Amino acid sequence: MPRLDQLPGPLLLSGLLAVSLVAFWALMGWGRSAADVSLLSEPWFWQVLEFSLVQALLSSVVSVLLAIPVARALALDTGLVAKAWFLRWCLLCFVMPSLVLITGLVALFGRSGYLTPWLGEHWRFYGLNGILLAHVFLNLPFAIRVFCHRWQMIPETAWKLSSQLGFRTWQTFWLVEWPVLRGVIPAVAGFIFLLCFNSFAVVLALGGGPSASTLEVAIYQALKYQFNPAEALFLAWTQLLIVGVLYVLFRRLGKLEWLSPAQETGWRPSQGAAITLIGRCAYGMAVLFLVLPILTLLPAAMRVNLAVFPWDELMQVTLRSLGFASVASLCLLVCVVGVFSVWRQSTSARRRAIIEAIALHHLMIPGMVLSVGIYLFFLPYLSWHEWGWVAIILLNTLVALPFAFTQLKPAVFEYDQQYRRLVSDLKLGAWRHFYCVYVPYLRPTLQRVLGMSFVLALGDMAIFSIFGRDEWRTLPWLIYSLAGSYRMADAALAALLLMGISMLVLRVLEPNNASK
Structure with a gap:
């Protein structure tokens, strides 16, 4: 049986738990600030x-x-x-x-x-x-x-x-x-x-x-x-x-x-x-x-004054958004593959249930709550104005992890049922098995997970609202600011760009295209 990523897998699970524990510790007040229970009396x-x-x-x-x-x-x-x-x-x-x-x-x-x-x-x-x-x-x-x-x-x-x-x-x-x-x-x-x-x-x-x-x-x-x-x-x-x-x-x-x-x-x-x-x-x-x-966005966008539209800003914001979403979705793939490397090596049903609970527990923690906990915990120790982009990528990865795990689990289980004994008999090396057998089998599901996680990270607003700043504005926040300034034609054009990117990514990564 391949023993790929034996060390990174447990470390990854520990890291997933650590992020949540840090957030909970901050929510408990961590000796600096307590929750204002007097709000219970506020209408x-x-x-x-x-x-x-x-x-x-x-x-x-x-x-x-x-x-x-x-x-x-x-x-x-x-x-x-x-x-x-x-x-x-x-x-x-x-x-x-x-x-x-x-x-x-x-x-x-x-x-x-x-x-x-x-x-x-x-x-x-x-x-x-x-x-x-x-x-x-x-x-x-x-x-x-x-x-x-x-x-x-x-x-x-x-x-x-x-x-x-x-x-x-x-x-x-x-x-x-x-x-x-x-x-x-x-x-x-x-x-x-x-x-x-x-x-x-x-x-x-x-x-x-x-x-x-x-x-x-x-x-x-x-x-x-x-x-x-x-x-x-x-x-x-x-x-x-x-x-x-x-x-x-x-x-x-x-x-x-x-x-x-x-x-x-x-x-x-x-x-x-x-x-x-x-x-x-x-x-x-x-x-x-x-x-x-x-x-409706099409006729609205056609009213744009092309001479004064902020094309340079749109290009910078788009590239930044693509960068954030790309890194977050790739980190998600690494995380979910690492989690399953431990899950597959576990023969105990109880241990598998624990691993699954660790992978899925972020479903119970809203992204805003997790963001607040991380923000407050590290606030005394680092400047979010400089390092907020790291939190944006990390938390977008964690928020999408439960979705990726639930989508990959049936495919991984089916793979083990069909090929586990055969791979063991062939005595393939860990990396050869991983790249030549395991990944090709999971490729359609991995493509779907990658596309969905990319689009979710691309459209993020909640996490960016806590850690973001004007210099890092993403495409959704640019659209929000344009609409808030009553520049609806400009907002419609930016929204069409965001929609077009989302459709293109999902189309390119659609599993049916893998065989074309």
């Missing part, structure tokens, strides 16, 4: 907490309810056009940098938006309305892919049996489809709830004031605007406790499959005309909702 704290919970709940419920008819149509209606394209677009929408979407939504629904005149004089985009629109846009595609995957898991024999027994549409749904869906709906809703509860960029850009603020934004303001560590510590602990409890509850609901490509599994039951029409209308509206904000 604004309860208002922020209530809004954080309400907007997350509404976003998750709306996303799930809208996703069900669209996913059913995708799975059962063989007459739908562009299904494969739409599912790929859903994947891009889910990982899309938030500032791209925000710019498109502002161009559509903002004060001077294309659709604003038809929404009435009482329409207000900034606040809960805008936040819900953005969160549903970002999370509806995820729910659609999960539910579509579940519908496609229903065996062909079940459909044929229901048809032979003469089941009506509602009977087929209740007896065949609902048992497959009911177990995953709470998990999807819970996962979306956590994503929206931890949302930062959307609320920061579209909140519109203190009445529409969340814990993440409040932490950022306490640390960067007021520099009140005690308040930031209390808010961070509040968020950590809520997210931790909810994560433990939702974790019991099972794993969600959403990256798997759509699979046509043969025979499908015929649908009534009314059901087919409803499904196709839902599908059409979903396509319109998910495409229109991005298409």
Whole structure:
């Protein structure tokens, strides 16, 4: 058995734990500053907490309810056009940098938006309305892919049996489809709830004031605007406790499959005309909702004054963003391969469970909370103005590690089941086995992980908000500053560039391209 990276693997696991322990130590106050528990008596704290919970709940419920008819149509209606394209677009929408979407939504629904005149004089985009629109846009595609995957898991024999027994549409749904869906709906809703509860960029850009603020934004303001560590510590602990409890509850609901490509599994039951029409209308509206904000960027960007546009700044910011994202995604690959080198060498199920827990424990720690802990711990010892870029890369790597681990685990497990004994019999050297057998087998999954982690790091706002500075501005922060200065045409052009880079990276690293 190859014994690659035996020493770096345990050191890597120790480092992952050390980062979290350092953050927790800082959150405990580490003898310098304690959490300001007096905030419990402040009305604004309860208002922020209530809004954080309400907007997350509404976003998750709306996303799930809208996703069900669209996913059913995708799975059962063989007459739908562009299904494969739409599912790929859903994947891009889910990982899309938030500032791209925000710019498109502002161009559509903002004060001077294309659709604003038809929404009435009482329409207000900034606040809960805008936040819900953005969160549903970002999370509806995820729910659609999960539910579509579940519908496609229903065996062909079940459909044929229901048809032979003469089941009506509602009977087929209740007896065949609902048992497959009911177990995953709470998990999807819970996962979306956590994503929206931890949302930062959307609320920061579209909140519109203190009445529409969340814990993440409040932490950022306490640390960067007021520099009140005690308040930031209390808010961070509040968020950590809520997210931790909810994560433990939702974790019991099972794993969600959403990256798997759509699979046509043969025979499908015929649908009534009314059901087919409803499904196709839902599908059409979903396509319109998910495409229109991005298409709106094109006419908005065409209004740019090319003579005064800051081309030099855009080039510098773009190259810097590409550098940060590239290093973070490559570091992620090194980390996840190192973690699996230890995981594969472990024969004990208990030890494997411990390693998996170490790799996944950052799911329980929001990126903003982790950033605050690291920021406060090292503040007395180093200048973040000089070393903040290191933290940006490191924390983007850690935040994406649970995703990379969960995506690679099935492939690594399958590899060991098929080739572990053969590789042992061939007595291949560690490096030869690694580069000639192990990596080529995992290449499609590694490509997917690399592309997704790159796009996530490219669109980061939360971590950069704590450690970043104007001299290191990234593309999302440039878009945010341009939009904040009411230079919407310039912001739209920068957003199109960010969107184009994301699409290009995902396309180039799409596993299907590996064989072309």
